[in-house]
Amino acid sequence: xxxxxxxxxxxxxxxxxxxxxxxxxxxxxxxxxxxxxxxxxxxxxxxxxxxxxxxxxxxxxxxxxxxxxxxxxxxxxxxxxxxxxxxxxxxxxxxxxxxxxxxxxxxxxxxxxxxxxxxxxxxxxxxxxxxxxxxxxxxxxxxxxxxxxxxxxxxxxxxxxxxxxxxxxxxxxxxxxxxxxxxxxxxxxxxxxxxxxxxxxxxxxxxxxxxxxxxxxxxxxxxxxxxxxxxxxxxxxxxxxxxxxxxxxxxxxxxxxxxxxxxxxxxxxxxxxxxxxxxxxxxxxxxxxxxxxxxxxxxxxxxxxxxxxxxxxxxxxxxxxxxxxxxxxxxxxxxxxxxxxxxxxxxxxxxxxxxxxxxxxxxxxxxxxxxxxxxxxxxxxxxxxxxxxxxxxxxx
Numbered sequence: 596x597x598x599x600x601x602x603x604x605x606x607x608x609x610x611x612x613x614x615x616x617x618x619x620x621x622x623x624x625x626x627x628x629x630x631x632x633x634x635x636x637x638x639x640x641x642x643x644x645x646x647x648x649x650x651x652x653x654x655x656x657x658x659x660x661x662x663x664x665x666x667x668x669x670x671x672x673x674x675x676x677x678x679x680x681x682x683x684x685x686x687x688x689x690x691x692x693x694x695x696x697x698x699x700x701x702x703x704x705x706x707x708x709x710x711x712x713x714x715x716x717x718x719x720x721x722x723x724x725x726x727x728x729x730x731x732x733x734x735x736x737x738x739x740x741x742x743x744x745x746x747x748x749x750x751x752x753x754x755x756x757x758x759x760x761x762x763x764x765x766x767x768x769x770x771x772x773x774x775x776x777x778x779x780x781x782x783x784x785x786x787x788x789x790x791x792x793x794x795x796x797x798x799x800x801x802x803x804x805x806x807x808x809x810x811x812x813x814x815x816x817x818x819x820x821x822x823x824x825x826x827x828x829x830x831x832x833x834x835x836x837x838x839x840x841x842x843x844x845x846x847x848x849x850x851x852x853x854x855x856x857x858x859x860x861x862x863x864x865x866x867x868x869x870x871x872x873x874x875x876x877x878x879x880x881x882x883x884x885x886x887x888x889x890x891x892x893x894x895x896x897x898x899x900x901x902x903x904x905x906x907x908x909x910x911x912x913x914x915x916x917x918x919x920x921x922x923x924x925x926x927x928x929x930x931x932x933x934x935x936x937x938x939x940x941x942x943x944x945x946x947x948x949x950x951x952x953x954x955x956x957x958x959x960x961x962x963x964x965x966x967x968x969x970x971x972x973x974x975x976x977x978x979x980x981x982x983x984x985x986x987x988x989x990x991x
Contacts, residue, residue, distance in 0.1 A: 623662060625845045629653045655833050659844035666851055667800065667816050670785035672792050675825050676818030677832060678844060682781060682801025683709050684837040685815030689777050689797055690746065692831035693824060696722030699743035703730035703760060705753035705961055707779070708949035731891060733764030740768075746775040751790075751898065752782040755908050755945045755969035756962050757882045759891035762898055766794040775824070781805070781936075786858060787902035796820050804936030805905070807847040808857050814839050814847050857938060857974055861905035864940075864980060865972040869907045871981055877988040879966075882908040906935060907970045911991055914966030918991045919944055922968075926987030935971035940980055943969040 610632075631650040633639040641647035650657055660678045668676045679685050690713070694700060702714050704727040714725040728739035730749045747769050749760050762778075769776035777797035778790035781804050790798040800806060802814035819825040862885075869883035881888075884895035885903030895903060911918050923931045923942065932941045933948035943949065946965050950958055958964070972980070 623659070623845060623848055625841050626658045627841050628657070653841075654836055654838045657841055657844075659841040659848070660839050663802075663814075663844045663848045663851075664816065666848060667785075667802070667806065668818060671780075671798050671818060672785075672789050673798065673818035673820075675822065676816055677825070677829055678802065678839050678847075679815040679817065679832055679837040680839050681813050681837075682707075682779075682799070682803055682815040683713070684832065685799045685801070685817040686710055686748075686779065687713065688828050688832040688835075688837055689799060689817055689819075690718065690723070690748070691721065692828040693775065694718075694721075694723050694745055697724075697743060698722075698745040699724040699726070699741050700746045700748060701725075701736065701739050701744055701774075702727045702747075703749040703753060704728055705730070705756060705758060706748065706750055707754050707781075708945075708952060710748070710779070711950075712952050730760035730765060731758050731894075733761045733768055736765060737768055740772055740774075744772065744774050746777060748777045748779070750779040750782060751788050752884060752895070752904065752906070754782065755906075755943070755949065755967070757782075757884055757889070757906055757908050759884055759895045759898065761894065762788075762790075762793060769796070770794065782904055782906060783899060784854075784858060784902070784904070786855060787899035787904060791818070791820055796824065802847050804934070805858060806854055806936075807850040808854060808936055808938055809846070809850055810932075810934055810937040810939075812843045812846045812850070814843055858902075858905065860974040861972050862903060864974065864977050865903070865905045865907050865970075867977045868970070868972055868980055868984070869909075872907070872909050872984070875984075875988060877912050877991045879910045879912045879914070905972045907972055909968055909970070910964060911966035911968075913991055914964035916946070916965040919946075919966050919968065921990040922987040925990035926983050929983050929987060935969075937971060938973050940973040940975060940983075941971045943971070945969055 630652055638647060642649045664676045664678045668674060718725050726739050728735045751760055776795045778795045779799045780790055781801045784805050797819045800816040802816050803812055817828055866885050869881050869886055872878050873881040929942045933943050934941055945963050945967060946958055950963055
């Protein structure tokens with residue numbers, strides 16, 4: 596008779612499903628499984644061929660990513676959007692999934708710094724030609740088209756100078772030229788602008804920013820009108836492994852529930868802060884699309900219906916790095932961090948972060964001096980923000 600000491604605990608190493616009950620969880624469960632078991636070969640065939648619904652391997656999709664994608668789809672008026680590991684993954688999958696050797700892409704000249712690096716330094720290695728033009732001037736965009744142009748990539752509101760693209764003109768230009776129009780909608784968000792409804796072919800987000808909203812997630816999203824384009828983007832992203840983590844998708848989904856409230860409060864603060872900065876003697880200029888003195892204010896109002904966002908940029912009266920650094924060090928309660936869209940306000944210095952890869956002449960051509968700041972305004976009490984900026988500016 597065995598005393599039990601040599602018996603193997605078989606039930607401990609065998610996979611088992613959780614028991615289902617008559618109730619369900621209110622919060623979305625996190626499902627970290629990398630693999631999913633199918634009951635038969637025929638079932639697996641059906642899954643891959645679209646005849647049955649299910650998951651196989653997390654690199655190809657998993658429940659938390661799909662749920663998040665469907666929620667952003669609903670906001671963007673899209674179908675079949677894809678969540679990826681970062682905003683730049685979404686940009687890269689869009690370009691490299693749809694373009695190849697001999698194709699040309701035209702970008703806005705004030706894209707996010709890494710998007711510009713991708714265009715200026717990386718795409719040539721894949722045989723893709725690139726050029727940039729001012730998206731506020733549709734005729735400049737038209738002049739930059741070539742017979743090889745297959746895609747236009749723009750941001751509705753540029754980073755970091757907050758210029759507003761002539762989206763109506765660019766949509767018409769893309770249709771006239773028969774090229775794909777991809778729009779990075781991160782700054783504007785679906786509450787301010789819906790690219791697909793406006794006639795664009797592709798919409799892109801850095802979910803990391805306002806949609807997730809807490810600086811604890813790195814994710815991207817892309818959706819295309821044409822199912823064939825969406826499939827090509829999906830296939831490329833899956834092949835090179837741009838997989839998002841279930842935990843991050845879960846956090847981003849949770850962030851979406853408060854997104855409209857956060858944006859409303861952050862925009863209210865941004866309006867007040869921009870007005871206060873505009874009157875400060877240490878500030879040379881302020882850029883906020885909601886202000887009447889913004890060069891594209893009328894266009895912003897027409898495009899976004901008054902949703903001007905939470906981003907404010909300004910330039911010091913002393914446009915030097917030394918003056919900028921004094922301000923940063925004098926205001927330690929303003930996190931100096933190259934991000935945006937957090938519930939808390941963050942301060943960014945493009946010359947030393949997002950646009951450091953450009954020459955000083957290149958930054959100057961975009962209106963970015965060493966005394967130029969970009970502020971992602973959060974939801975703190977506005978009195979605290981103004982006090983922090985007052986302390987910082989006193990050191991300039």
